[in-house]
Amino acid sequence: MTNTLVERDVLQRVIGSALERGGEFAEIFVEDRTTSSAVLDQRRVEELSSGRDRGAGIRVVVGDTTGFAHTTDLSERGLMGAAQAAASVAREGGGGVREIALGPLANYPTHATILPGDVDKAKKIELLRHADDVARSEGSSITQVQVALGDSTRRFVVANSDGVFAADHQVRTRFNISCVATGDTGMQTGYRPVAGTRGFELLTPDTVGEAARGAARQALTKLAARPAPSGDLPVVLAGGSGGILFHEACGHGLEADAILKQASVYAGKVGQRVASPLVTLVDDGTVVGEWGYLAVDDEGRPGTRNVLIENGILTDYMWDLLRARKEGRASSGNGRRQSYQHLPMVRMTNTYLLEGDAVADEIVAQTPRGVYVAQLGGGQVNTATGDFVFGMTAAFLIENGKITAPLRDCNLIGNGPDVLQRVDAVATDFSMMPGTCGKDGQQVPVGTGQATMRLSSVTIGGTAS
Amino acid sequence: MSELLERAQRILDSAKGTEEIEVYLSTGVDNEVQAYQGAVEQLSSATSSGIGIRVLTDGPAGARVGTAWAGSLDESAVSDTLREARDNARFATEDEFVSFARPDGVAPASLELTDETVLTTPLDEKIAMAIELERLVRDGDSRIRQVDSANYSDYVAEAAIVSSTGIQATYARSGAYVSVEAIATDGHGDQTGWGLSAGRAPRELDIHEAANDAIRRATRMLGAVKPASMRCTAVFDPRTAATLLAIIGGALSGEAVVYGRSFFANRVGEDVASSLFTLIDDPTDPRHFAASVFDGEGLACRRNILIEKGRLLGFVYDTVSARRAGTSSTGSAVRGGIAGSPSAGCRALQLVPGDIDQAEIFRRVGDGIYVESVTGVHSGVNPISGDFSVGITGLMIRGGEMAEPVREITVASTLQRMLLDVRYVGNDLEWLPGSAAGQSLAIDGIAVSGS
Known part of the structure; x- marks a missing residue:
């Protein structure tokens, strides 16, 4: 039994044919993905949905040009057709069909114990109902609860003209709950995700119950929220909540595609100080079970732990195969693609700040006035200017070293290289959060993480003067 | 009958007993060219097809629906999909309001949304456009130091929706776009600007306009500073105004309303906006890039006035949300491709234009801030509570004129407040890709957070 979706000899012939008209590199990526989701809304099971996507993407690299085509037809004829379409960028004519010899198959099994199927x-519905019950039991002001559960099983095989031949079996499971609380001041929302590169074992009545309680309490607490401040203040980010800061403040700017195009403020800065000495930042595809975990990336390169910033000094960027080839170096295992219909590019996996030695409670106690962010809700960056925003979805004022009044949602804004210098305390209560990262229209699962930490000052985009 | 419609009809014929089936089939052809340094950096072309099936069964307490989809139209994928949808239906909650759409007698608008020249234009011409676009930006101003990407893309898509409740709809559309991102420098720092031109075929695209737009936006941001926090009038440019309108449109979804997730709930008949504000969702206007003959359930799209001179008239509904609200569908079901189920949403919003241009708005505003780009819409706007906070770049308005550029600031208010605080609506309506067109929009009482 082979688990490569397409036989080795067919893959070899297709890659050889893709290079028939010339070109230095060709790759075929065959993917078979099944997904399922269930949604409980207003106590009703509104929808169970199942999906299946299967196809192959083929790329051919000729000089600085990449040709790409994809097909759902996995027969040899269908794949040959896609190979010819991808090869149409090679206009010089080549030396005929190339003989390709793939290496031994590197086969990566899933770590999931309970498979979605x-x-x-x-x-699943029992779990959704349990979460709904827990959320509603938090208070009668909870007026709306939506709970969703989804899983995906992604098998792929990738093979290229360098002989790389790898197969992966990725299982991901995700749960999330959104609550609305209604009070005199209008409606407020609470949200919690639970997600991992795991099977159904990730979700137990306890884990979903805890998320449900958290989401409900967040919405209820915010009913008393006052407008967030407008202007610069110290900000303490709770453990796990703030990893997105680094994802936006420097993660995207450290991706080699932006670097090679001189479209990042971090270009040419390896070896230089780019952050406070408290900042050691790692991108790590090897954290088994995390949302951004990958045994092997979508170009057949094993997931890797890469130190990006060490004690404030920039050590390296993140690389995919194409960008690494241009620089004559190895990929760092950051070549990812949303599906067979997309070209791979440089993407983060699990990006996190290493722990410091401060005590979380003391960081708050030593902040006379500021904002405490318990949960962040995403962000966006312009890598060329370094300006980035990140949203707070659960936050409080800090007054006289104590966490006090809840605040309404708003964005925070800063400039990456500037904000990284302002990290002035990092604690030990490390934890991670799952998220979805969008870049050039492609979505991939990523993890972010950090311990409780403080920024000496950042601009808070609220309305209260 | 189109081939797609015939295939969909054949799947319907396999319905068992009293079950109802809805089939959504789509096919598409896409091309994308990315130019860099005078050559093709990426070229991709693809055809895709897919199917989404919903099965509805009736029970004592109402109907149940199950959904399944596949990114392929081959026989085994179709039969697996039907079987999965049927199985999924068993687990849904019986619901008296759940139903497929039924023909409602509204005639579909006669719209030509496909320009066949998308298919007949040689690929080499499309490649040449992307390369020329990049060159125009690089050579257009000495301060442009890099063109991050210059893209050409197009598509032709066709879809059919049929159901055992009598729905039979098929439609096609094409689109072509060029976009470019320029990086300008003044030796001290970089700024970016983004230009775009859109149409239904390459012959409608204006690469000079896209190039000039990118150059102008990038270069006039050079030297941008972070101003002190203040409260002032903000003038949103057509693009950022369109973003704002699309968010407002989300809260006008009948589904959000019946589920208690919209701040507009229970406010029909009230003045929710300035009297200058008349918002229409009209997919039958062919000038709108999102124009469509049919909605996501196969009912004819129609013109819906949502807010008239500030007064909330109503919401957009799909079949199920309309039944929950005790009304009928407004032909406003949207679905996110084959994997998405229909839900109620605005498709082609436009704000009735005012009678003054942008320069006149600046003159009347006097002092304020011009918002040229926004970031963090997904992280800083809460369409349920109405909290609004986004990062922006733009220019100060001083003495009625555009003044120095500003960056690394946020603008904030609440959506409820902003609607009431609309002070001027421009006449410079711009058709844009996405669910909303836009024009210059001046809004009072905006909190600007800076240093």
């Missing part, structure tokens, strides 16, 4: 649908 083995879970009774009724069991």
